[in-house]
Amino acid sequence: MEGLERIVLEHPFFAGLGPEFGAAISGCARNLRFAAGEYLFREDEPANEFYLIRHGTVALELHAPGQPVIVIATLREGDILDAAWLVPPYRWTFDARAAELVRVLGVNARCLRDKCEADHDLGYELMKRFVGAMGERLRATRLQVLDVYGTPRS
Amino acid sequence: MVDAKLAIEQDGLQRIIDALARRGYRVIGPTVRDGAIIYDTVTRLDELPVGWTDQQDGGRYRPKWRGDGALFGYAVGPHSWKRFLHPPAERLWQARREENGFAIVESEGAAEPLAFIGVRACELRAIAIQDRVFLSGRYFDNPYKIRRDQAFIVAVNCGQAGGTCFCISMDAGPKVETGFDLALTELVEEGRHLFALDVGSAAGADLAKDLPARPATEEEIEAAERVVARTKGQMGRSLDTDGLKELLQANPDHPRWDEVAERCLTCGNCTNVCPTCFCTTIEDTTDLVGAAAERVRRWDSCFTLDFSYIHGGSVRNSARSRYRQWMTHKLAHWIDQFGSSGCVGCGRCITWCPVGIDITEEAAAIRASPEGSRRDADGGA
Amino acid sequence: MTPGHEAREVPAGWSVPQPLRVSRVRRETADVATLDLAPVSPFAFAAGQFNMLYVFGLGEVAISISGDPAKKDRIVHTVRALGAVSGALARLRRDAVVGVRGPYGSCWPVAEAEGSDVVLIAGGLGLAPLRPAIYGVLARRQSYGRVVLLYGARGPSDILYRRELETWRRRLDVDIEVTVDHAGADWHGNVGVVPGLIPRIPFDPHHAVALICGPEIMMRFTIAALRDRGLASEQIYLSMERNMKCAVGLCGRCQFGPAFVCLDGPVFRFDRIAPVFGIREI
Numbered sequence: 074m075e076g077l078e079r080i081v082l083e084h085p086f087f088a089g090l091g092p093e094f095g096a097a098i099s100g101c102a103r104n105l106r107f108a109a110g111e112y113l114f115r116e117d118e119p120a121n122e123f124y125l126i127r128h129g130t131v132a133l134e135l136h137a138p139g140q141p142v143i144v145i146a147t148l149r150e151g152d153i154l155d156a157a158w159l160v161p162p163y164r165w166t167f168d169a170r171a172a173e174l175v176r177v178l179g180v181n182a183r184c185l186r187d188k189c190e191a192d193h194d195l196g197y198e199l200m201k202r203f204v205g206a207m208g209e210r211l212r213a214t215r216l217q218v219l220d221v222y223g224t225p226r227s
Numbered sequence: 228m229v230d231a232k233l234a235i236e237q238d239g240l241q242r243i244i245d246a247l248a249r250r251g252y253r254v255i256g257p258t259v260r261d262g263a264i265i266y267d268t269v270t271r272l273d274e275l276p277v278g279w280t281d282q283q284d285g286g287r288y289r290p291k292w293r294g295d296g297a298l299f300g301y302a303v304g305p306h307s308w309k310r311f312l313h314p315p316a317e318r319l320w321q322a323r324r325e326e327n328g329f330a331i332v333e334s335e336g337a338a339e340p341l342a343f344i345g346v347r348a349c350e351l352r353a354i355a356i357q358d359r360v361f362l363s364g365r366y367f368d369n370p371y372k373i374r375r376d377q378a379f380i381v382a383v384n385c386g387q388a389g390g391t392c393f394c395i396s397m398d399a400g401p402k403v404e405t406g407f408d409l410a411l412t413e414l415v416e417e418g419r420h421l422f423a424l425d426v427g428s429a430a431g432a433d434l435a436k437d438l439p440a441r442p443a444t445e446e447e448i449e450a451a452e453r454v455v456a457r458t459k460g461q462m463g464r465s466l467d468t469d470g471l472k473e474l475l476q477a478n479p480d481h482p483r484w485d486e487v488a489e490r491c492l493t494c495g496n497c498t499n500v501c502p503t504c505f506c507t508t509i510e511d512t513t514d515l516v517g518a519a520a521e522r523v524r525r526w527d528s529c530f531t532l533d534f535s536y537i538h539g540g541s542v543r544n545s546a547r548s549r550y551r552q553w554m555t556h557k558l559a560h561w562i563d564q565f566g567s568s569g570c571v572g573c574g575r576c577i578t579w580c581p582v583g584i585d586i587t588e589e590a591a592a593i594r595a596s597p598e599g600s601r602r603d604a605d606g607g608a
Numbered sequence: 609m610t611p612g613h614e615a616r617e618v619p620a621g622w623s624v625p626q627p628l629r630v631s632r633v634r635r636e637t638a639d640v641a642t643l644d645l646a647p648v649s650p651f652a653f654a655a656g657q658f659n660m661l662y663v664f665g666l667g668e669v670a671i672s673i674s675g676d677p678a679k680k681d682r683i684v685h686t687v688r689a690l691g692a693v694s695g696a697l698a699r700l701r702r703d704a705v706v707g708v709r710g711p712y713g714s715c716w717p718v719a720e721a722e723g724s725d726v727v728l729i730a731g732g733l734g735l736a737p738l739r740p741a742i743y744g745v746l747a748r749r750q751s752y753g754r755v756v757l758l759y760g761a762r763g764p765s766d767i768l769y770r771r772e773l774e775t776w777r778r779r780l781d782v783d784i785e786v787t788v789d790h791a792g793a794d795w796h797g798n799v800g801v802v803p804g805l806i807p808r809i810p811f812d813p814h815h816a817v818a819l820i821c822g823p824e825i826m827m828r829f830t831i832a833a834l835r836d837r838g839l840a841s842e843q844i845y846l847s848m849e850r851n852m853k854c855a856v857g858l859c860g861r862c863q864f865g866p867a868f869v870c871l872d873g874p875v876f877r878f879d880r881i882a883p884v885f886g887i888r889e890i
Contacts, residue, residue, distance in 0.1 A: 132799065144791045147799045149808070172796060209804075212829070216801045217789050221823035222732030222762040225539035225690070319623045322664065328627040328705025329664050364871070366622045366856035476866075479887050506860035509623070509853040513665025520665035522623060527859075534861055537851050538690065548889030552863075560866035 077102055080178060084125050085151040086202055094195050101184035107171035113154065120163045122179045124154035129175030134168040146214075147172065156203050158182035233424040233435065234443040240298065240344075240422065241272045243381060243409070246437040247342040252379055255311060256344035257304070264290060264304040266311070269344065276301060283390035283463070283574065285583030297415045299345055302389025303573050307502030308350055309357060311341055312374050319370075319509075321521045329520070334370075340377035346407065347385055348400030349392075349571040353502035354380075355406055359565045360505050379430060382407035386415070386454050388461035391574025393587060396466040399571040401458040409434065412451035423451035464574060466587040467594065468558075471568075474594055475559040479551065483592045488547035490582050495528035497576035497584075498553065503569045506534070529553050554586060622856050625662040625707025630700055631682065636768050639689045640733065641698045642674065645706060650680035654715035655740030656847060656875040660855045661685065662707030667693040670852040672737035672874075673711060677744060683708065686736035686768065712855045714875045716819050717845060718744040725753040725811040729830055731760045731802055731822020735768050737847050737874075738821050742776070749781060753816075756783040756809050760802035760826065763788050764795045783809065802826060806833035813838035821847040828886060831878060841879035848873045848881070865890060 078099040081087060087095070105124075107113055113124060113131065126148060133146045145167065148154065154177070157165050163182065189196035235242075247254050248270065256269040259276045269275060280293040281301040293300050320333045346354075358375065361368040382403040394400030403410045408431035412423040423443050426432045443451075498504040508527035513520040527534060530549050535542040543549045561569030570586070577585045632644035653673050662668040669691070675684025689698035700706065718741050726745055730738045745752055757776070761767045767786065777784045785805050787798035798805065802822070818834050820827050827846050834844055850862040850869045862869040865884030867876070884890055 130798075132793070134793065142793045144793060144795065144799045147787075147797075151808070170793075213801045213804045216803070216825065216829055219825060220762065220789060221826050222760070222766060222789065319621065324664060328629065329707070330627070331624050331707075333621050333624055361858065364857050366858065368858055369621050476883070479890065505858070507853070507858070508861075509668065509859065511662070511665065511667040517665055524623070524859075527861075529860070535851050537849060542850065543889045545889060552890075556863065560863070563866035564868070 077104070080104070080127070084127065084178060086125055086153050086206070090198055094198055097188050097192065097195055098180060098185065101181040101188065103179050103181075105177050105179045107175045107177070109171055109173045109175075111171045113169040113171065113175070113177070114165045115168050116165055118165050120155070120158040120165050121182050123156075123158050123182055123185060124169075125178040125180070126150055126152050126154065127176045127178055130172040131175055132170045132172045134170055136168065142168075145217075146210075153206055156207060159186070159203065232443045232448055233426070233438075233440040234447050235422050235424055235438055235440045237296075237298070237420040237422070238272065239439055240411070242438050243434070244270065244272070244344065246434050247379060250434075251339060252342035253339045254342045254344060257299070257301070259290060262290065263288060264301050266304075266306040266308065266343075266345075272298070275299075275345075280387070281389065283578040285391070285577050285585050286580055287390075287583070288578050295415050296420060297386065297413060299383045299411070299413050300386055300415070302385065302387070302392055303347060303350065303575060305500045305575065305579055307500065307573075307575070308343055308346060308354060309502050309505070311343070312354065312378065313357060313361070313371055313505060315526045317370060317524045319522045319524055321519065323519050324517065340379070341374065342379040342381065344381045344383075346380050346382045346403075347573075348382070348403045349394045349397075349573040350502055351380070351382055351403055351406045352394075352397070352399035352571045353573070356503045356565065356567060356569060356571070357505060359567070360503075363565075379434075380407045380409075382410040382427075384410065384412040384451070384455050385458045386413050388458050388463060389574055389578075390463040391577040391585075392462050392572060393464040393466050393574060394572035395459060395462050396464075396468060396587075397568060397570055397572035402455045407431070412454055414447065414450050414454065416450070421447070423447055464572075464577065464585070464587045466570070466572065466590055468568065471590060471594075472559040472562050474597055475555045475590075478593055478598050479555075481593050481596075481598050483589060484547045484551045486592075487550050487584060487589055488545065490584055491546050491550045492581060493530040493546045493549055494581060495530040496579045496581065498528040498530060499526070500575040500579045501557075502571065502573060502575070503557075504528070508533070529556070550584075554589060557586070558590065622858070623709075623854065625660065625668070625709045627705045628683070628708050630702055630704045630706060633700060633702055636686065637766050639698065640686060640766075640768065641689075641700075642684060642686045643697065643700060643706070644675075645683040645685070645708060647681070647683055647708075651683050651711075652680055653677055653683075653711035653740075655718055655744050656715035656737060657711035657713045658737075658855075658874065659683065659685065659708050659710030659712070660852075661687075661693075661697055662709075663693050663696045664705070664707070666696055668707070668853075669693040669697070670712075670855060670870075671697070672847075674736035674739050675743075677740050678747060686733065686739075688733050710855070712870055714871075714873055716741040716744075716847075716875055717817060717877075721745070721817040722748070722751040723753070723815070725755070725816035727756045727758070727809065727811050727816055727818040727834075729758045729802060729806075729818060729820045729822070731826040731830075732762065732766070733768070734821035734823070734826075734847070735759055738819060739769065739772075741819055746776070746779075746782070754783065754811050755781065756811055757785070758802050758805050758809065759784070759786045760822070761786070761788050763790050764792075764797075785809065801829070803829040803833040806830065806837060811837075813843075816843060818844045819846075820844065824848075841882055842877060844878040845875055846878060847875050 081099045082095040131148045282289045322331045361371040385401045407427040410425040510523045532541045557569040628645045631646040634642040658672045671685045674686040687697045689695040853859045855870045857868045857871040
């Protein structure tokens with residue numbers, strides 16, 4: 074597992090994380106690969122795994138009846154796939170499609186949740202990083218929603 | 228600059244008007260109309276506001292009979308000389324459609340040269356300020372330049388200050404210092420009525436030759452100085468300009484802006500009567516068949532919603548932001564832009580505001596409790 | 609109608625436009641067109657400057673010049689149909705005659721940026737005023753460090769200058785990242801906002817200059833992201849926009865704090881307007 078631990082600690086999301094935590098996380102982790110076009114997960118499926126993108130692009134999609142699929146964001150190397158696994162009801166809220174060959178670190182959600190309950194320091198380290206990442210995502214989403222390049226509203 | 232101290236009798240002013248008319252000037256002076264002392268073409272002395280003064284306060288103006296036959300016994304009214312040098316409407320050019328597009332015909336400059344009778348020190352300062360706006364930049368305004376170069380100015384030292392005057396605070400009066408061709412100080416007292424006459428330019432000296440003027444006596448010179456000194460002590464308002472630019476620029480979120488916004492109607496009267504406000508709009512129009520077009524420049528006001536309109540909305544939507552823009556521009560930004568304050572202390576904006584908003588009072592209120600919320604150069608608060 | 613022999617010279621009051629012929633029209637997107645105008649004599653301008661374009665009898669509007677400053681035989685404008693005048697301009701055909709006066713305003717620091725990395729960031733139509741700067745940088749590519757272009761558009765069908773972007777992208781010495789706010793699954797590029805791209809682009813914050821043009825909200829977020837990367841306010845330039853009528857500092861409308869956007873801008877070094885930028889309704 075030593076290689077996996079190194080991979081965990083090298084991922085940008087875990088920058089600054091103490092090595093003792095790296096061991097805990099890698100104990101729940103595995104390397105995964107998705108081919109272009111494959112879906113990592115679909116909306117409403119149980120969110121069992123926390124993904125960290127190591128390579129490649131993942132498109133987040135929403136579908137609506139009578140409409141072509143809408144891509145709402147693309148995430149790349151260094152980004153994480155979501156926090157839905159962290160809080161109930163533990164369900165994905167969008168589809169995630171590999172836009173090209175994608176390599177991710179997959180961390181088992183239950184395993185990691187249990188370890189965070191047992192070690193609150195680990196939990197806090199993860200929470201800090203999540204809040205930062207989600208805050209960034211929210212800011213970007215707000216700007217996106219404004220449709221600033223569209224026809225100006227009166 | 229020729230400088231001579233002369234004196235003429237009261238009716239000598241008619242000779243000034245006649246001499247100007249003979250030289251081809253359209254003479255513009257004060258006259259009473261519609262309940263106010265305004266500026267319009269005059270030919271005879273009895274068209275001037277003989278024996279009239281004015282009572283002014285925040286949102287109040289009333290001409291009042293003073294009965295002593297003074298020709299310039301009032302302060303300033305709703306008009307300023309900008310309506311002649313920088314007219315409310317001016318056609319810039321006309322165009323006509325042609326087979327290969329269109330051709331432009333530029334408008335000629337001013338018609339006859341203008342002569343102004345009764346220009347006060349604050350108004351001279353206002354003209355000088357507008358000179359800097361229109362003539363000192365990379366692009367100067369040609370029609371303004373023509374009118375300005377041709378204008379003959381007969382200034383008047385104020386015999387009394389108005390109820391809303393604060394020219395002393397702005398270092399803009401009450402004594403006329405420079406920028407005039409002739410300057411008069413009216414002496415109506417002790418059974419005499421005459422004018423001390425200062426010559427301020429070669430053109431003024433040339434005109435003075437046609438006048439029944441004689442050298443002023445020592446006593447008359449001293450009497451004229453007493454008139455100015457008396458006026459100095461009568462100012463109706465005052466404005467502390469010390470550090471005012473920094474104060475206003477550092478306080479864009481001061482609560483006083485909200486407070487004044489509750490009173491301000493954004494009617495734009497202040498910009499209309501202010502002798503230095505210069506903002507305009509450009510109107511491009513065409514005739515019904517689309518064969519001829521013209522471009523007209525008209526006075527506009529930063530208080531209109533249109534003024535700051537871009538992309539489907541106004542940048543300055545609220546009354547708060549528009550009042551803040553006007554006052555901050557006038558007293559602060561103007562200094563960065565043109566090297567001096569834009570205010571001359573004439574008090575017109577106070578008098579003609581329907582709700583009596585007083586720029587000196589607003590400045591004092593902000594000064595009394597500055598917030599210092601200026602952002603630093605890093606864009607942080 | 610015979611295509612114009614050249615327009616007549618007109619006397620030069622500041623408000624007088626010169627009638628010029630449209631020599632070429634390119635439809636960029638559904639509501640955006642690029643017009644080439646034929647000047648009477650070689651037309652010189654600096655990247656970032658704008659002209660006032662007049663439609664006979666209708667009105668005038670400020671449009672950035674979007675062509676190559678090295679090509680003085682044409683005047684290029686990219687116009688989006690937003691109002692009466694811009695709508696009329698965007699619908700013009702070849703050989704129509706348009707009134708032109710300019711160039712006005714300040715310019716991008718293309719020469720001053722030599723020796724530094726250059727990060728050009730465009731949002732929507734903001735790519736048009738930046739394009740002359742891109743030409744300028746690429747014309748002397750060896751004088752600059754890394755060159756990065758970030759471009760955000762509404763959707764794939766709103767992307768301007770597609771062929772040119774693809775040409776630049778084929779160069780090995782320019783980084784181009786295009787992102788859109790929304791897309792369908794047939795778009796294989798980025799979806800997301802421009803500021804989101806900034807953490808990842810390669811440049812040296814100690815020796816870089818950023819040139820930004822786009823909607824003001826987008827510029828605000830972009831500047832925050834650049835500051836997070838370590839760029840100082842003196843290294844950031846943006847192009848501002850306000851209501852304009854005279855374009856020469858005489859009508860007072862384009863004031864932004866103490867600055868006249870037509871004289872002191874439209875390109876501003878950020879530290880010079882930072883105290884005013886972001887104040888609501890200023």
